[in-house]
Amino acid sequence: MAEIKAPVFPESVADGTIVEWHVSEGQQVNRDDLLAEIETDKVVLEVVAPDNGVVTKIVKQVDDTVLSDELIAEFEAGATASDSAPAAESSEAPAEKAPEQLGYGDLPNRPEAPHAEEKDHKDQSPAVRKAAKESGVDPKNVEGSGRGGRVTKADMANPTLKADSSITTDSGRPVAEATGERSEKRVPMTRLRKRVAERLLSASQDTAMLTTFNEVNMKPLMDLRAKYKDRFEKRHGTRLGFMSLFVKAATEALKRFPAVNASLDGDDIVYHGYYDIGVAVSSDRGLVVPVLRDTDRMTMADVEASIREFGSRAQQGKLGIEDMTGGTFTISNGGVFGSLMSTPILNPPQTAILGMHAINERPMAVDGKVEILPMMYLALSYDHRMIDGKEAVQFLVTIKELIEDPAMLLLDL
Template identity: 65%
Template sequence: MSIDIKAPTFPESVADGTVATWHKQPGEACSADELIVDIETDKVVLEVVAPADGVIKEIVKGEGDTVLSEEVIAIFEAGAAASAPAAAPAAEAAAAPAAEVTTDADKVGPAARKLIEENGLDAAQIPGTGKNGGITKEDVQNFLKNKPAAAPAPVAAAPVVNVAAGERVEKRVPMTRLRATIAKRLVEAQQNAAMLTTYNEVNMKPVMELRKQYKDLFEKVHGGTRLGFMSFFVKAATEALKRFPAVNASIDGNDMVYHGYQDIGVAVSTDRGLMVPVLRDTDSMSLAEVEATIADFGKRGREGKLGMEDMQGGTFTITNGGVFGSLMSTPILNPPQTAILGMHKIQERPMAVNGQVEILPMMYLALSYDHRMIDGKEAVQFLVTIKDLLEDPARMLLDV
């Protein structure tokens, strides 16, 4: 039975998509729900899976082709057997080692094979947890995460063989649709907004001591969810947004839209580019819920499984360059939002406290804002409010 494989239904904000990678080719066996093709849009990469056991009969849209919502991209033959095994007897008759190579290759799934090639890994070193010891995409990701030192060796050795001494090598790679869209939006944000940045610093010692005192109990009570710093910043920002509604607003043409809720986006760095999934109604979320949701965003972001629904909306954004070692930066607005908070590295510095010099863990904070919507006074007071709440976390609980 022939089945039309169609592109996913795109939301109204997405006009079309691009076929990024076909993981299965015509005649190749597919299992039900197995990944067969990735479709890249302006916001996310969508995965299309096989509707049943069978084979792809015909690919209608090749890699790089533009597709519309629900457009037919391939013809699938349900229940059909793969055509590849017909060549197997000839391979077996030619030489025994060739059969062994084919068997080993079959143990590596298409998505896993792509990751292995991109990272220059040796499949023989990766333990497989799939059917009959097969290597899945998750096996490769776990291998990269648990053994980061093992991956660079093959990559470093390869260029020495092929590149002559003194040769100046260049590599031209087309910008992905997602990264091109991100670049366009960042440029537009600077061109279309009266962007200004104000800075302050916060003493992280109170939050660090509170976290140290309760992190083990917190993890035990909340089923393994770890207590990090981001949840404190989300809750502090939520309280500050309630006090300064203009920072939580957006501009739509000549209208100023004030939001009666706090949906905070958290910037997540992925291989495909920067993504900003959104925490919904943060005022009603607990610290544990914030931490668990952010951890889930990070995991799905690395696996390329963040959906469009995760990133739509948002009234404010927090970005944390400190995880990469940034001491200070100027974050760029995420339109149509009017403000974004930048967190940075916690650095011990000598500080004057009541006439005495103390070594304290300090963090620079940066608030970029649209001066068309927010006055400098409001921006500074907003940032000072976040600083005060973090330096005395009890104030968030007492709402003072």
């Protein structure tokens, strides 16, 4: 008998919560099959099968808190589901007596057949049962999209109720009809969302945060991209976007203004001799910030490929804690969602964050003439305890100049 344990958490993560079991007791699995998901303050970790075999016992249930390397299930390698199933009754067992042959002491003591509702409950996955508990909506009242009409986790997240108006929730309350009734759904915050909320609140309360704004003409960068994007993709196997130029421009600006690349540790200022830039990525579970390491040594193709990989893994919930640990500066691009202007919040212990926004055509004065140009607002939020206003403004102006004239990066000007 082998043990299935929670992953070893880094020092910054105290514990985690089991959010979903993808298997049940007695189920046969193959090596590397996904068994469970554990949500920590930073990321959702996957627990996979160590070998082919059977999950014989689930020790920790959904919503249970687990510690690093703690036992969560028992596993029998090499076994099959039939090995762990109870032995079937012998076909040579004596036939039951007919009713007229039974005496008073011969009455059979048979368990009653389970009710249909109990069977339906057992057929539901742990994730569906958890969603039902959180929302109060009985899965039997929801239209299922799974095989054979089974209700899935996605169905519970956005339930389509069956037409029967007499159906009720698990708590016995009538379900609101889909046609115009005022309904509510109360769902507990995930650990990741709680942690994000705590960090954002801490950043606003524990730092002297200010924001400076500027605007950048995106036409030179857009012309550069239009001219070379096909050749770039053919040469490097990845598409050319705007983020790589912003990352390289931010890296150059950080070299010129070391205070923006520093962090505060109590009463000490830590100046970092490397450039690790976090790129904020939105996922179904919340905002995550994977980190590009040593951006001064990365090519633009490296940056583009890494960002796309991070985005894909974030949507699949496969970012590791090591991907989001550290970072000396952060870039957040609210423009992909249509944001015109915003005030990004610091990612402590970093002392600055750059906010990119949507590109909109606006009339601009150029050499005494009005031209329609694609413009983007830039925002730099910074901790005024560490960075003076002059440094912050000059840092943002440097990024603006490098973006408006990309040749400056190549010529190191």
